[in-house]
Amino acid sequence: MKIKNFVFGLIFNIAETILIFMIGKMLQLQTSYIILIMLVFFVSRLIYGNPKHYNKWYRCCIWSSLVFTSLFVLTNLDLLAIILFTTFTALISSGKADVTDVYMWKNVSKYQDVMDFIKYNEFSDELISFENKLKNADSLTYMLYKYKFKENRTFEEISQLLDIETNRITEKLDKIDFAIRIYCKI
Amino acid sequence: MASNLINIILCAIPETLYFSLFMIFTKNIKAKRILLFALMFLEYVILMITVPYNTWFHILYTFMTFVILKMLYKEKAIITDIFVFGLSSLIMIIVSVVSYMSIMTLFNNYTIAYIIQRILLFVVLFLLKNKLNKWYIKFNSLWNRKKKQKIRSLTVRNITVIVFNLMFYIINLCMIYAHFVLGK
Numbered sequence: 001m002k003i004k005n006f007v008f009g010l011i012f013n014i015a016e017t018i019l020i021f022m023i024g025k026m027l028q029l030q031t032s033y034i035i036l037i038m039l040v041f042f043v044s045r046l047i048y049g050n051p052k053h054y055n056k057w058y059r060c061c062i063w064s065s066l067v068f069t070s071l072f073v074l075t076n077l078d079l080l081a082i083i084l085f086t087t088f089t090a091l092i093s094s095g096k097a098d099v100t101d102v103y104m105w106k107n108v109s110k111y112q113d114v115m116d117f118i119k120y121n122e123f124s125d126e127l128i129s130f131e132n133k134l135k136n137a138d139s140l141t142y143m144l145y146k147y148k149f150k151e152n153r154t155f156e157e158i159s160q161l162l163d164i165e166t167n168r169i170t171e172k173l174d175k176i177d178f179a180i181r182i183y184c185k186i
Numbered sequence: 187m188a189s190n191l192i193n194i195i196l197c198a199i200p201e202t203l204y205f206s207l208f209m210i211f212t213k214n215i216k217a218k219r220i221l222l223f224a225l226m227f228l229e230y231v232i233l234m235i236t237v238p239y240n241t242w243f244h245i246l247y248t249f250m251t252f253v254i255l256k257m258l259y260k261e262k263a264i265i266t267d268i269f270v271f272g273l274s275s276l277i278m279i280i281v282s283v284v285s286y287m288s289i290m291t292l293f294n295n296y297t298i299a300y301i302i303q304r305i306l307l308f309v310v311l312f313l314l315k316n317k318l319n320k321w322y323i324k325f326n327s328l329w330n331r332k333k334k335q336k337i338r339s340l341t342v343r344n345i346t347v348i349v350f351n352l353m354f355y356i357i358n359l360c361m362i363y364a365h366f367v368l369g370k
Contacts, residue, residue, distance in 0.1 A: 052331075059341075067344055067347060070347070070355075073351065073352065073355045074351055074354060074355055076358060077241055077354070078242075081242065084245070085351055085354070088347075092346070093344070098330050098331075099265070099266065099326055099329050099330055154261055167331075
């Protein structure tokens with residue numbers, strides 16, 4: 001099954017590469033430019049890591065073709081501009097371009113009311129009891145609670161301190177948020 | 187010296203004001219607004235002196251504005267701000283094309299076309315003022331992958347990037363046309 005998926009994946013990637021090359025040729029571009037754009041894109045995605053993919057092969061095919069067409073159209077600019085736009089496009093289609101704390105721009109976290117509760121009810125019996133139970137149950141979850149709800153650190157800082165991916169942080173924080181709301185009746 | 191001063195007063199100030207207000211309205215910026223305008227103005231003037239007014243000017247202005255936002259607002263400046271700036275440039279292109287083509291057809295006078303274009307830019311900006319922040323919040327909510335999302339985040343990103351790339355293609359065409367017309 002794994003070998004079958006690998007073979008299908010390889011055939012699809014080769015077919016997609018040929019299709020993108022043909023699009024470049026239809027736009028009457030030089031072969032060197034087509035290869036340059038494709039190479040820069042693929043290498044950049046490798047460097048940035050965590051590339052985003054579609055589950056369906058036809059969606060991947062359509063959108064890759066359109067994105068590369070928009071890059072091919074830019075070949076009337078100079079070489080440096082083409083490389084800049086290609087690396088930028090590769091960045092956008094990777095996990096590096098994820099917005100880590102989606103509520104930042106509102107200046108208010110979605111956990112703000114819980115954080116305010118913790119700030120103004122530091123010595124409340126219910127809160128202390130909740131924190132003790134959390135600490136005893138799972139030290140990692142307690143650290144997440146402490147870093148986000150008490151110290152209001154950013155997702156990036158928490159990710160570096162605890163060596164967890166930011167999407168996992170969000171999941172765990174949502175669970176803590178739910179639990180504390182029920183326990184402390186926020 | 188005099189022509190540089192005229193360029194600064196007629197080009198740099200209105201354009202910088204437009205772009206900085208666009209960012210302020212879209213991101214709902216409350217702090218360091220004057221500093222943002224000042225830095226964007228300084229950036230514009232430096233680019234005007236060092237780079238010829240071509241597509242590279244716009245490319246550098248776009249990415250350097252993001253750097254300024256990152257310096258001023260740190261984590262509150264996110265990658266989608268580059269596309270917000272791109273949208274402001276796109277609106278500017280559309281308003282410029284409409285105003286220049288209509289005024290030149292009617293009056294055949296660049297000065298009037300230029301003034302009308304500047305006024306129209308701010309009219310459009312103030313018309314969109316109340317909607318920009320809502321669109322920005324909605325756009326950012328679609329940017330990251332989430333379950334049960336009507337439109338996939340990767341599709342949103344692909345559409346954004348395609349429009350962004352095509353916008354610079356159009357800017358390049360406009361620059362070539364402008365140089366051709368001015369050359370006449």
